[in-house]
Amino acid sequence: MSSRPANSEVPTGTLRVPGIVTALAGGAAITPVWRNELGGLTFRLDDATGGSRYVKWIAAGTPEIDLPGEAERLAWAQQWARVPPVLDQGANAEGTWLVTAAVPGRPAVDSRWKAEPAPAAAAIGRGLRLLHDALPVDRCPFDWSIERRLLRADERIADGEGPADWAPEHRHLQLTEARALLDNPPAIDRLVVCHGDACTPNTLLHDDGTFAAHVDLGSLGVADRWADLAVATWSLEWDYGPGSDGVLYDAYGVDPDPERITYYRLLYDLA
Structure with a gap:
């Protein structure tokens, strides 16, 4: 549920439910809960006994979302x-889907937490630190390295993406200038198993403001922890407005690192 300032949102109005989602529901109530900037949809299925499941669906031919890969990462993590x-998890001619069990908690972009950003930012920071400390780097089969991500950046550039497609913070850069900056990464601070899209909606919180769970781990892999931290704090600005990043850093237990923040935000934007 990437919160990049594009068209990620809770769907409103009429929405066509993919046929496989209706089939998977099997009579359960279907509620659209998220649409990402690539058109991927997430639905909650509520059955008559009070149980819930979530279905993520992406149209066939959308290369940036790998639901089979996410299923593998979730099972490992x-x-x-x-x-x-x-x-x-499965696929047909129309698209690919992933069904997961519901876990306790509400996304940190819930209106409750937009009204109380400080405890939410602290919980996101603590949750991210828990993830980084818990997942064993030496046993992780998934890679989220700079080298791998630069391959994707080059693919997007070859497809014609450029400054107009980037976040406002980067649109002053020329394409060649931005790409050259990515060829000079900072030294690794600490290798961890990163979430891969540590945006605000991808942390679930309990109603008391404590961390509940992580979702949307389709890019999970080994990388410098700043690849997550830079994006997590950037996302706070998009969803809560300025002023919460220090709370997240304090809760995580790290001081801001301007060089790494700048680099990994640009990498996220281009890749």
């Missing part, structure tokens, strides 16, 4: 971290 258990 579940051994050490609070993430949704995988119930089903």
